[in-house]
Amino acid sequence: MKKWFFFMVILALLLFGSVIGFNLFKQQKVAEYMANMPEPTxxxxxxxxxxxxxTPTMDAIGFVEPNQGITLTTQIAGVVDVINFESGQTVKRGQNLVELDSSVEKANLASTQARLPAAEAKFKRYQGLFTKGSISKEALDEAEANYRSLQADINALEATIARRNLQAPFDGVIGLRNVFMGEYLQPGTDIARLEDTSVMKLRFTVPQTDISKLRLSQALRITVDAYPEKEFIGSISAIEPAVNSQSGLIKVEANIPNNDGQLRSGMFARADIVLPTVxxxxxxxxxxxxxxxxxxxxxxxxxxxxxxxxxxxxxxxxxxxxxxxxxxxxxxxxxxxxxxxxxxxxxxxxxxxxxxxxxxxxxxxxxx
Incomplete structure (x- = not known):
């Protein structure tokens, strides 16, 4: 029994020794190979x-705004009688866009205008009679008051009729029409969007520490997501005179020519403010x-x-x-x-x- 145990121990030692010896031999050969291996290029x-x-730049972000932009609406209530524009149309300043029904006001105006010549003639006749002493000053004043009152009524009726006609306040492109013939409009009803897009504006903010780098007419390179490969060139048109005391930022406005009509208000834009070349x-x-x-x-x-x-x-x-x-x-x-x-x-x-x-x-x- 003891001989068998001794024999197994000797066999185990030989087995482990051979494994360890093989690993040492392998590591030696690998080291020799690596040592003799040429340096890689x-x-x-x-x-x-x-x-x-x-040419350094200063980054800024903002939203594109139109040169002028309003939502068209009416001042008074009424029924739509005439619509003189189509969606997306270019309109001129003073062009009639929407006319509300003003038949009652026009009838009252015609009635008042019909009484005006008689009142004017009476006033002038009373002036001649008063110089001759044929009538009293009270009668002359009453005739004049009647004449002046009719004139004021005519002006008021003409102004009322004019307020029922919606005109374009400036040249621009009108948006989608939101009203229809015969529709009853309340004051403040959204009729359409009118924007002057000939020149667009970009408003952004910069830190107060960079104020010294800004000046009027300074060039900007502007990009928008809709045209990632195109740069729009603009220039600084205004710098806010006051710095926000809470954020330490100052507002800046830039003009961007929009000759091709590609820029639209509300677009997110990135601007590179061009600084002097170094x-x-x-x-x-x-x-x-x-x-x-x-x-x-x-x-x-x-x-x-x-x-x-x-x-x-x-x-x-x-x-x-x-x-x-x-x-x-x-x-x-x-x-x-x-x-x-x-x-x-x-x-x-x-x-x-x-x-x-x-x-x-x-x-x-x-x-x-």
Missing amino acids: HPVTAVTVNAEPW ENQIVIDQTAINFNLYGESVYVIREEDGEKRAYQQVLKVGERRGHQARIIDGLKPGDQVVTSGQVRLSNGSKVKIVDNDALTPPEQLPQL
Whole structure:
């Protein structure tokens, strides 16, 4: 029994020893292979940075508004008698749009106008008789009061009839019609929307710390979601004289020509306020910048003993616009920066510069 147990222990030790020995042998061979393995060369694309002008911008957001815009309505109640416009029509200032039934007022006006000539003739006749001493001053005053009263009644009736005719207060485009012939309208009823869209306005706010960067007639580049590929050029037309004491913001208004009629009121817009151009700035593509918890960096290629190696360089990045970024500190003109392939790199990696347009979007995307 004891011999059998001793034999099993010896067998187990031999088995475990062989496994451990094999693993040690394997690790030694792998280490030798890795030590003798040539250093890998990573293909990358690169660009040499140069100093160039940079036009900084200040971002803002707001909503597009018309030059003038109102909701057409009536001042008094009445039945719609005439409608002189169609939905979406361009109208001129003073054009009659809606006329309410005013047959009663017109009849009263005609009656009053019919009595006016007799009252005027009587007043003039009494003036002649009074100069001759044939009538009293009281009779003359009564004739004059009757004549003046009829004139006032005529003016009042004409004003009442005019108030029952809705006219366009300015040139513009009228929206969808919300009333119909024969409909009884109450004061304040929404008839249609009228807007002057020849010039649109954009109102936005900026921090009070940026007031010194703003001036009248300063250019803006404006984009809206409806036309993402198009830029509308506007200019600052007004700056609020007071800063909001609670938010520290100041309101700014800009004019945007709308010759093509593409802009509509209520659109959400993004504005880039164009600031003075700064010369001799380092600008690189944002794809070259690496982002991590410790900051932003790029890989700069340096020549060492006839080989190209990439070294990580920490950056201080300023404004960004589109796919470009302005570098405040960390690069100088002539530096060669890796633009793609940096995912595989570490500090001091050996690299090979290749031509690769994989990051360039195709002219036409494939159809699914």
